[in-house]
Amino acid sequence: MHVECGKGSLVRLIAGIFVLVSVILGFSFSNYFFYFTGLVGFMLIISALTGFCPMEIILKALGVEQRDVCKR
Numbered sequence: 001m002h003v004e005c006g007k008g009s010l011v012r013l014i015a016g017i018f019v020l021v022s023v024i025l026g027f028s029f030s031n032y033f034f035y036f037t038g039l040v041g042f043m044l045i046i047s048a049l050t051g052f053c054p055m056e057i058i059l060k061a062l063g064v065e066q067r068d069v070c071k072r
Contacts, residue, residue: 010064011047011055015040 018040026033047053060066 010059011053014055015044 019037022033022036022040026037043054
């Protein structure tokens with residue numbers, strides 16, 4: 001499995017899907033789903049500041065390859 005420009009683009013895609021789904025669920029079912037949206041945002045900030053990203057660890061365990069240089 002390959003991801004264009006490494007794991008970073010896949011992490012942003014997954015984070016965007018999580019946020020979109022949790023907002024839809026928050027408006028449709030329960031306001032408690034907005035806590036998940038907040039958690040995703042918090043983890044994105046932590047990742048940007050420290051470089052620690054649990055989703056990258058999960059993707060690495062699943063065998064997603066990281067590319068250092070983007071090929072266009």
